[in-house]
Amino acid sequence: MDASLIVQGIVIGVILSAPVGPLSLMCIQRSINDGRLHGILSGIGVATADAVYATVAFLGLTAISGFILSWQDFFRFLAGLVLIVVGIKIFLTRPRAEGDRSPHESYAKDYLSMVAIAIANPLTIIFLMVTLPGFGFVIGGTTLFAAVEFVGGFLAGSVAWWIIMCGIIGSVRSLISTGSLVLINRASGLFIICVGAVMLISILFALAGKAGGI
Template identity: 30%
Template sequence: MFLEKVLLGVTLAAPIGPVSLEMIKRGLRNGFLGAFIVRLGGAIGNTLCLIAAYFGLSLFDNTSPSLAFCSLAGSLVLIYLGVKSFLDKRSHLLSLTLDIPRYSIGNGLLTGFILSIANPIGIIFWLGIFAATLDSSIDGKTWLGLFENFAIIAGVLTWGICLSGVLELGKRFFNQKLIHSITMIAGLMLIFFGLKYGYKAVGQLLTIFPLA
């Protein structure tokens, strides 16, 4: 289960979004650390949202219809993100940007943090993801449920290390074709996770609201 959630974190972070774009800009100019510091700041923001989602879910018990509906909503979000990533045909600017200064740790952390929490529905997003991935054998009110989902953040950071490593090699190894390949694979994996957790959520709802 831990490795599965690490993989989910990787697939959530892999599609090119605001944090990844900032990593690319800084990484192509400043190398590994310039890119990874941004991802680390983003992961801190993600962690705060995840903790907020934990306290939100602690209001419900494992048999609550509200928790089951949150789980289903989170599954649908994963499927939506997967379809969106798989169909993404955008071109992303890969040229070195001269107005990007040499990295500073504080600036990179703050930029990644702000980008990760700037979306007003961020906590709602993590609420759905947390509910969808919560192991039914674990009481959502215990700290174990929270620490289990920190594996998602570990996956986000794992992807940050991989992307930063590629950016360290330079623009010759990081091109538009590679971006499209990564985005499509991540999209397929997100769809897979969405369908898996959605199946579990529907099963929970049928248990609570039997058809006959």
């Protein structure tokens, strides 16, 4: 066993998970509105999708990574649409009062929805393909056992981050007033909508530039 691979996997997993972006805000919003476990499972969904991309990047699966990158505009367009829809839903969501027994989304739906959204973001594999060589990995020259060690560490680091972050946020939920929850939903929803819109606009400009260059 190569402990250094596991440690490097943990470090990269945390680095990839830590920045606050639209997916992080969705997990935070679920932690606040539905409870810490909903947020944690949503975060684990993101970690699962990232681990898939980490496996592809680490093993240097050229055919798969090439397919993903060749269709990245389509995947990003799809992800942008999904983010806009989700952002609108969050923006319009009425926070549940503490002790509200109204039904939540199922844990399975929390997990699977975030896997689907995160897997539609090809920027993750681009980040990993740029980052891994910097840690001394030779793309395409690694073994399956080494990949298991690295991806296991990567998944552990990412999952630990989501458990800590969503656990803390879910724990202080009772200290946040309903009015503040409304503002959090509005701000989070608006930010996610804007990120989705920027993704769509950037892709449309890129496609227009390609068409103009033909």
